[in-house]
Amino acid sequence: MHPVLKTVLGRLGLGLATLFIVSIIIFSAIEMLPGDFGQAILGQAATEETVAAFRRELGLDEPPYIRYLQWVGGAIQGDLGTSFSGRNASGTDRSREVIDLIAPRLWNTLFLASVTAIIAVPVSLFLGITSALYRNSVYDRTINTTTLTTISFPEFFVAYILILLLASLYPIFPSLANVDASTPLNERLYRSALPAFTLTLVIVAHMMRMTRAAIINLLASPYIQMARLSGASQTEVILKHALPNAWAPIATVIAFNLAYLVVGVVVVEVVFVYPGVGQLMVDAVTSRDIPVVQGCALIFAVTYILLNLIADIIGIITNPRLLHPK
Amino acid sequence: MTQEKNTYSAAGEVGSVLEKRTFWTRAKIELSKSPWTARFGLLIIFIYAVLAIFAPVFAPYGEAEVFPEPYAPWSSEHIFGTDQIGRDIFSRMIYGARNTVGIAVATTFLAFLIGGALGLAAAINRSYIDQLLSRAVDVLMAIPSLIFALVLLSIFGSTVINLIIIIAVLDSTRVFRLTRAVAVNVVVMDYVEAAQLRGEGIGWIMRKEILPNIMPPLIAEFGLRFCFVFLTIAALSFLGVGIQPPTADWGSMVRDNASLIMFAQYDLKAGLTPLLPAAAIALLTVAINFVVDWFLHKTSGIRDEQ
Numbered sequence: 058m059h060p061v062l063k064t065v066l067g068r069l070g071l072g073l074a075t076l077f078i079v080s081i082i083i084f085s086a087i088e089m090l091p092g093d094f095g096q097a098i099l100g101q102a103a104t105e106e107t108v109a110a111f112r113r114e115l116g117l118d119e120p121p122y123i124r125y126l127q128w129v130g131g132a133i134q135g136d137l138g139t140s141f142s143g144r145n146a147s148g149t150d151r152s153r154e155v156i157d158l159i160a161p162r163l164w165n166t167l168f169l170a171s172v173t174a175i176i177a178v179p180v181s182l183f184l185g186i187t188s189a190l191y192r193n194s195v196y197d198r199t200i201n202t203t204t205l206t207t208i209s210f211p212e213f214f215v216a217y218i219l220i221l222l223l224a225s226l227y228p229i230f231p232s233l234a235n236v237d238a239s240t241p242l243n244e245r246l247y248r249s250a251l252p253a254f255t256l257t258l259v260i261v262a263h264m265m266r267m268t269r270a271a272i273i274n275l276l277a278s279p280y281i282q283m284a285r286l287s288g289a290s291q292t293e294v295i296l297k298h299a300l301p302n303a304w305a306p307i308a309t310v311i312a313f314n315l316a317y318l319v320v321g322v323v324v325v326e327v328v329f330v331y332p333g334v335g336q337l338m339v340d341a342v343t344s345r346d347i348p349v350v351q352g353c354a355l356i357f358a359v360t361y362i363l364l365n366l367i368a369d370i371i372g373i374i375t376n377p378r379l380l381h382p383k
Numbered sequence: 384m385t386q387e388k389n390t391y392s393a394a395g396e397v398g399s400v401l402e403k404r405t406f407w408t409r410a411k412i413e414l415s416k417s418p419w420t421a422r423f424g425l426l427i428i429f430i431y432a433v434l435a436i437f438a439p440v441f442a443p444y445g446e447a448e449v450f451p452e453p454y455a456p457w458s459s460e461h462i463f464g465t466d467q468i469g470r471d472i473f474s475r476m477i478y479g480a481r482n483t484v485g486i487a488v489a490t491t492f493l494a495f496l497i498g499g500a501l502g503l504a505a506a507i508n509r510s511y512i513d514q515l516l517s518r519a520v521d522v523l524m525a526i527p528s529l530i531f532a533l534v535l536l537s538i539f540g541s542t543v544i545n546l547i548i549i550i551a552v553l554d555s556t557r558v559f560r561l562t563r564a565v566a567v568n569v570v571v572m573d574y575v576e577a578a579q580l581r582g583e584g585i586g587w588i589m590r591k592e593i594l595p596n597i598m599p600p601l602i603a604e605f606g607l608r609f610c611f612v613f614l615t616i617a618a619l620s621f622l623g624v625g626i627q628p629p630t631a632d633w634g635s636m637v638r639d640n641a642s643l644i645m646f647a648q649y650d651l652k653a654g655l656t657p658l659l660p661a662a663a664i665a666l667l668t669v670a671i672n673f674v675v676d677w678f679l680h681k682t683s684g685i686r687d688e689q
Binding site: 075078079082083086089090205206208209210211212213214217218220221224225226228232316317319320323324327328338339341342343345346347350351353354357358361362365 | 521522525526527529530531533534536537538539540610614617618621622623624634637641644645646647648651654655657658661662664665668669671672676
């Protein structure tokens with residue numbers, strides 16, 4: 058077998074194994090609840106029959122492995138169970154399907170993340186590569202100090218500074234990003250400008266620093282010095298020698314930061330009351346609505362693992378040493 | 384240590400007393416050579432520590448003392464005004480230094496205790512324990528820790544003890560990886576083998592043989608981990624699932640007073656109020672980052688490759 062294929066398959070297997078274990082961990086959230094949680098959700102007035110019926114509906118009378126298979130099977134087909142909220146003591150059930158809660162919000166979150174990524178990736182790659190090339194110059198030092206400071210800021214601090222400046226003192230953008238399915242694209246962009254801007258600032262700082270470190274690391278390797286000594290020009294060194302080896306670290310940096318975006322999005326969505334998955338998850342944690350928490354966590358975890366997997370695979374298939382085996 | 388001399392006199396050499404530099408003299412020498420960023424960082428950390436320890440002395444009012452006027456403007460009576468139910472914001476910020484920073488310090492220590500001990504054990508043992516722990520850590524690190532923390536908090540509920548344990552366990556994974564990675568290089572040294580052969584227990588080897596030799600990277604990591612833990616706890620409190628009221632905490636204070644920000648046009652001070660606790664968080668993390676940066680530069684010179 059070709060070594061590239063072998064490594065890629067190995068990495069895919071590892072990714073699948075991780076997904077499997079992570080899904081077990083998220084699934085077992087419901088196992089770890091105290092025994093009387095049915096009573097807590099349905100209220101003190103719930104009769105024993107109602108509680109028993111509720112437990113049966115959740116399938117708690119079946120062994121865990123069967124429930125796990127049912128849960129995973131459902132999740133693959135887009136069925137994440139029903140929410141705990143909307144149930145009451147009399148047994149009437151006004152709860153909603155978790156997937157109906159998540160689906161429209163997932164689209165909003167993906168929209169916000171993509172807008173951020175489209176701005177942040179080129180900007181940070183440009184800043185990272187140029188500051189690595191002009192290392193220790195005033196330009197490099199300014200960017201470095203600025204990004205170090207931005208990294209140290211909590212996301213909500215950046216968000217509120219932007220709100221103070223661009224929504225309160227100079228009301229250019231709205232401070233609440235209330236979008237829904239019927240919002241036209243340009244209006245949607247306008248309303249989500251501040252959350253996207255906040256995320257961009259946070260992400261650019263991380264991505265730029267990592268790109269810079271990766272490029273500096275690469276330029277310090279002996280073969281680059283060899284190329285320089287053999288008389289290659291600066292452009293030649295960068296395009297012909299450095300870049301083929303740089304794709305892997307750059308892809309890793311991008312994917313890692315897009316994965317980081319998944320986490321940053323939670324806080325930013327809450328600040329701007331943006332109707333996304335992150336806000337849904339925080340609300341569900343506050344009301345201890347476990348099926349919704351599980352659904353959101355599963356989506357976040359899968360996205361995170363997949364992005365890291367893609368980064369690794371790009372790293373493997375662009376690795377010149379693996380492409381030309383001896 | 385030795386001075387450059389052009390002339391040599393035996394009497395002079397005998398007469399000069401060779402004094403071992405104490406920890407403090409060495410610290411003083413290092414500090415006099417440090418950049419301004421590091422000094423600034425150390426000063427900020429010192430001020431925060433004093434405020435946190437002596438909070439009741441500095442705070443003009445109590446942590447949960449309620450005054451009749453909610454959302455009072457800045458005045459001589461209430462330096463930063465009062466919050467949504469009339470508590471003095473300045474006092475709560477000082478108590479917040481104690482609560483928020485205190486909880487973050489406790490969490491980081493716990494994370495280092497768990498991660499450090501397991502990492503050292505895995506590095507010394509290198510058997511199935513090492514394999515088992517390393518794979519478990521890989522899986523834990525495959526989920527973003529904020530998401531994991533949210534899931535666990537929804538199961539166990541948001542109490543301070545739960546918060547500390549959950550964040551510490553999630554964060555100990557990174558400590559484990561670092562400790563194991565640096566300790567593996569030390570474990571193979573001859574003096575460790577000598578200690579093993581003369582029959583020292585695993586606890587002695589961990590503490591006396593390996594730990595002193597891996598200290599610098601661990602100390603730097605402690606600073607960075609603290610920042611991370613601190614920001615995570617602040618974010619969780621901001622989201623309303625971390626430190627619960629009436630405990631004064633910077634993250635939840637930002638959330639409680641956030642609506643004031645829209646009044647900045649009419650009263651800039653009111654608009655700035657919710658930013659104060661957030662700025663307090665930011666200032667401390669910047670200060671620690673400055674100190675860690677300097678420390679890494681001092682101990683290894685790998686500043687650019689970190």
